[in-house]
Amino acid sequence: MSIRIFQTGWNYSQDGPGNRLLLHFQGCNFDCPWCSNPEGRSVKGELFVRPEHLDSGVCPHGAVSPTGLNRKICRGCSTRECLNQNRNQGISFTATEYRVEELLQMAEESVPLFFDGGGVTITGGEATLQFEGLISLLTGLKERGIHTALETNGSHRDLERIMPLTDLLIFDLKHWNFPGVRDVLKNSGYHVIGNLQKACSQGINTLARITVIPGFNSSTRDMERFADLFAFFPHSDSLSLELLYFHSYGRPKWEAIGQTYRGPETEISEDQKNEYKAIFESRGISIIST
Numbered sequence: 001m002s003i004r005i006f007q008t009g010w011n012y013s014q015d016g017p018g019n020r021l022l023l024h025f026q027g028c029n030f031d032c033p034w035c036s037n038p039e040g041r042s043v044k045g046e047l048f049v050r051p052e053h054l055d056s057g058v059c060p061h062g063a064v065s066p067t068g069l070n071r072k073i074c075r076g077c078s079t080r081e082c083l084n085q086n087r088n089q090g091i092s093f094t095a096t097e098y099r100v101e102e103l104l105q106m107a108e109e110s111v112p113l114f115f116d117g118g119g120v121t122i123t124g125g126e127a128t129l130q131f132e133g134l135i136s137l138l139t140g141l142k143e144r145g146i147h148t149a150l151e152t153n154g155s156h157r158d159l160e161r162i163m164p165l166t167d168l169l170i171f172d173l174k175h176w177n178f179p180g181v182r183d184v185l186k187n188s189g190y191h192v193i194g195n196l197q198k199a200c201s202q203g204i205n206t207l208a209r210i211t212v213i214p215g216f217n218s219s220t221r222d223m224e225r226f227a228d229l230f231a232f233f234p235h236s237d238s239l240s241l242e243l244l245y246f247h248s249y250g251r252p253k254w255e256a257i258g259q260t261y262r263g264p265e266t267e268i269s270e271d272q273k274n275e276y277k278a279i280f281e282s283r284g285i286s287i288i289s290t
């Protein structure tokens with residue numbers, strides 16, 4: 001069984017405890033206009049261009065010129081010399097296929113680096129789109145005693161099957177109002193709230209993470225509805241809540257895959273952050289704010 005990955009890397013204590021190996025699964029079922037990893041959205045993968053390294057010599061079909069890459073020509077190209085015999089840094093392909101055994105070996109070899117309670121974090125894209133591969137990988141990691149974290153948008157109908165395989169479920173909650181935001185996300189998110197409720201009621205160690213996006217989920221009313229939602233869930237030590245704030249660091253990557261950035265132009269102010277914190281605290285809900 002194989003899994004498509006668009007990026008591997010490391011971080012410390014941002015997506016789970018300790019030092020962690022991150023595996024970004026290719027493909028997503030949401031269409032968030034502010035996505036900070038747009039190269040991971042397509043299920044098949046994308047040609048990723050670094051203009052400063054682009055060289056017309058990599059393409060025998062005339063798709064590369066001083067103005068950039070003509071992707072219309074690439075769409076009909078089955079030989080893809082730019083990725084095979086003429087490889088250079090100017091064009092790469094985001095998706096790489098790994099066998100599950102290869103990923104498990106990568107994790108095993110990384111065990112000495114999993115200090116301070118670290119392990120493997122699986123993120124995306126949306127990892128549950130490669131559901132059976134994900135289950136196989138998580139099972140193998142658990143068998144090896146490696147700490148597992150899964151970051152998900154919570155939309156998969158069978159997410160419950162995966163919950164026992166995760167030491168930490170990072171539940172990326174886009175909005176309180178599913179399916180009301182269907183037009184923005186291009187997905188009804190029908191199972192999202194139910195899945196979060198199941199994780200809470202089953203005592204799954206869950207970090208609910210709200211990324212606050214200007215104009216999408218950032219109004220006072222939005223925060224009150226989020227707080228109402230969390231006040232409704234069973235209170236337990238297994239659930240914590242984090243607010244992250246939108247940034248546009250991923251913007252250049254939209255150009256690199258030949259698409260137009262459609263996200264916000266503004267950021268969340270310090271006054272707004274303080275207001276959000278007060279709304280949650282007034283309902284007895286403490287938040288991690290980053």
Ligand code: SF4
Binds near residue numbers: 063083
């Ligand atoms: S995908 Fe084909 S047409 Fe496009 S740059 Fe590569 S070789 Fe040229």
